Amino acid sequence: MNDTLKINRNWWHSSAEGIPHLITAVPGQRSKQMHANAARYMKGLSSQVKLFPVCFEEGSGITLTDVDGNKYLDFSSGIYVTSLGHCHPKISEAIAYWAKKLMNAHDFTTPVKEKLLEKMAAILPGKLNAVQLYSDGATAVEAAIRAARAITHKHEFISAYRDFHGKSMGAVSCARMHRSETLSYGPMRAAGFYMVPRPDPYRPLWTKADGTIDTDAYIQFYEQFLIEGTVGNVAAFVLEPAQGWAGSIFPPDDFFPKLKSLCEKHEILLYDDEVLAGMGRTGEWLTLNHWNVIPDIVTFGKSFGNGFPVTAMVVSEENGEALEKISASSSYGGNPMACAAALASMEVIEEENILENVRTVGSYFMKRMQQMKMEHPIIGDVKGKGFLLGIELVKDKITKEPFAEAGVSVYQKAFRKGLAWIPAGHILRMSPPLIMDEKYAAMGMDIIEDAISEVEKEFGYK
């Protein structure tokens, strides 16, 4: 296998020259036609696609090109997926090698799987080294739920308001489900799954006397909830380390350490769903590493294969036997192409010093957003770590009323200026490719700031 392929870390620079490069108004005519045709058959499109029906045909590094020949700066990495850039040559080559040699061998060991498992064990903290591979995030989440039951012989789960874990039945049972989304399809949350509030520093439910968020009050509430709201059979807390879909919301630094102590006290597992936030997005392999907390179960997806569908569920060594009890394998999980994509992605993170880049350019992003917050009346809060970022738009900084209409308008305006991204709602979510340098980071923020200024004028703020 060509696993020695080393790529110059500037491989994407030439494809980014001159971006954004728009030769038609966007979305252009061909985009509109193709989208209209596809939309005749493909229903259930996401709101971002409906609000900006562009049709992409090529991606390289930090750029995307549409079918009309317009070239955009990518500020979303697909959907937190192509984190090392579109079509990274090392990763594409690794997939292609196995696509020509061996595509599937069920659950049997292959040379590339052996290497991937060793690599994962090397980068994961503690004894997190009992692995099962899947091909989408939701299936890995389902496996984690089943594993938690097998490990603890308990069956209840606690997740948090506004968490998201995928769209299969177990995963939606751990997620926010507003009535308008479920209407009359019957109960969508399985029995034994509960939601509790989790600390959002901008919108705290409980505060200390000085007005700052009171983490202890949340933990005390959880402890009370275990007694009053459950039958005392809680297998795991199921949490995103930072809430990605909800708008890049990070808890206060003391939250996860305190939650971990609570879990230990009550013999409850801490399941950390890193499908969105893991694999370097916040400048650490695991976002939970920021707080030196080692989870009992962790899941990876999205960036794990940089676009190739490969995901993982990992438990600690001492609980590894539980995976034998849950019939853990699947048809596609761990196929050679998938393993090659994940292995090459992890090697790229090391070879190109990606974590360091994320930390450095991430501090630029944070400084820039803080400056924007001071200058713009509709920016209520800015948040993030590394390349998992959010700008919260409000109608009024005092009342903090969410400004969803502004969110839609900023999204469309910035896209028209050549920024491919995916905010949804009043929090502008940004998840640029982790290879991006400060020049292009600034370019993207300039576009967003221009769009915000225009929207402020439109709504009479300036």
Ligand SMILES: Cc1ncc(COP(=O)(O)O)c(C=O)c1O
């Ligand atoms: C935290 C988290 N977990 C799980 C999933 C589900 O992943 P997938 O869409 O691959 O099923 C997502 C998807 O956005 C996610 O953000």
